[in-house]
Amino acid sequence: MLKTAAILTKLLAERNVKPIIAGGLLVSIYTQNDYTTRDIDMVSDGYETIANILGQLDFKKDGRL
Known part of the structure; x- marks a missing residue:
C-alpha cells in the first residue's frame, strides 16, 4: 500500500x-x-489531475465519489 x-x-x-x-x-x-488499513486517503486540490492519473493507471471509479 505504501508503495502505491x-x-x-x-x-x-x-x-x-x-x-x-x-x-x-x-x-x-x-x-x-x-494499525492496518485497506485504502489510501489523500487530500489535495488537484482532483482533475488525480482523476486523470488514476484513469491512465486503469483505476475504475466506483461508489459515491
Missing part, C-alpha cells in the same frame, strides 16, 4: 500536485504498522 501511495505521489508531483496522506494509512505509518 509513493507511486501516486511521484506522478502527482510531476504535475505540481502535492497530496497529503490522511486516514488509516497515515495512522499505519505513524504506528509502524500497528
Whole structure:
C-alpha cells in the first residue's frame, strides 16, 4: 500500500500536485504498522489531475465519489 501511495505521489508531483496522506494509512505509518488499513486517503486540490492519473493507471471509479 505504501508503495502505491509513493507511486501516486511521484506522478502527482510531476504535475505540481502535492497530496497529503490522511486516514488509516497515515495512522499505519505513524504506528509502524500497528494499525492496518485497506485504502489510501489523500487530500489535495488537484482532483482533475488525480482523476486523470488514476484513469491512465486503469483505476475504475466506483461508489459515491
